[in-house]
Every structure is written in C-alpha cells, then in structure tokens.
Amino acid sequence: MRERQAGRQRRRAQEFEAFVAGAAGRLLHAATLLTAEPARPSAANERAQRLLTAALARTYADWDRLHGEDPYDRTRQDLAARFAREAWRHHHPRGGLLAGLTPQERLVLVLRLHEGVPEEQTAALLGLPADRIRAICNRSVATMRGTRGPTVGREAAP
DSSP states (O other), X not given: OHHHHHHXXXXXXXXXXXXXXXXXXXXXXXXXXXXXOOOOSGGGOHHHHHHHHHHHHHHHHTGGGOTTOOHHHHHHHHHHHHHXXXXXXXXXXXXXXXXXXXXXXXXXXXXXXISOOOHHHXXXXXXXXXXXXXXXXXXXXXXXXXXXXXXXXXXXXO
C-alpha cells in the first residue's frame, strides 16, 4: 500500500516538474509584465517570482484534482487573480515595459495580448463586462503607442 502511494507521489512530482520546466519561463514573463518590473537576470524581479511561486504552489496542491484541465490555464488564472488581489502593492512600478499603465490595464493587456485569453474569458475572470475589457485594452494599447498620455495618478483597482 505504501509503495503504491509513494509511486503515485513520485509520478505526481515528475508530472508537475515537467509542466514547470515547460511553462515557467512564459509564466514568469507574464508575471514580470504584470508587476511592471524590468526584465533582469534571476532575482531582480522578486515580486513577479513571488507571484509565480504562489500560483505554482496552488497548482501543485490541486494537481490531482485538475481532471483533464490545462495546468497552464489554471496557473495563469491563479497568477492573474493573485495580482488583482494584491494590485495595491504594485502602485509604483520599477520601470518595466508596462510601467506607464495602471495595474488593471497591465492585467487586461497581459491576459488579452500576451497570453491570448479571449475577451469573454478575461471578462469572466475579472468580473467585468466584455465591453469594459475591450475599452481597457484599447486604452492600454493607445498609451503604449504614445497616442495617449500616461495613466500616472489614475490608479484603477482591478
């Protein structure tokens, strides 16, 4: 009995390690964009790494209950939800690519354009109407293109 359980635990750990090896880089990049930290070697983007570590820990805890669900989608959803809950900590970005955007704008832009999450799914994940997601995405893209002033002083809660 113990051997069977130990074998299941080993298999679970190996499956999770393989998932992390394939997905961690892209998920860390998404987390770095969300926190608006400059993309630097290893430990420089600490907030992004903390967000990702927490999301991966949750995915590992739920690994046996995924039942065919995509672990990447589950981890990305958890990452986005954690960022949204903790967005007040990210008011002062450190000069990353998306530093000129509010936390809500960064979240929508990363989910929609970087991760390719459909508008309706993004709206459901964030609890906003789809037309609001569309407007936030358009506003964010305009800001990034420089056709609209930066959003400094207009912090929007996700």
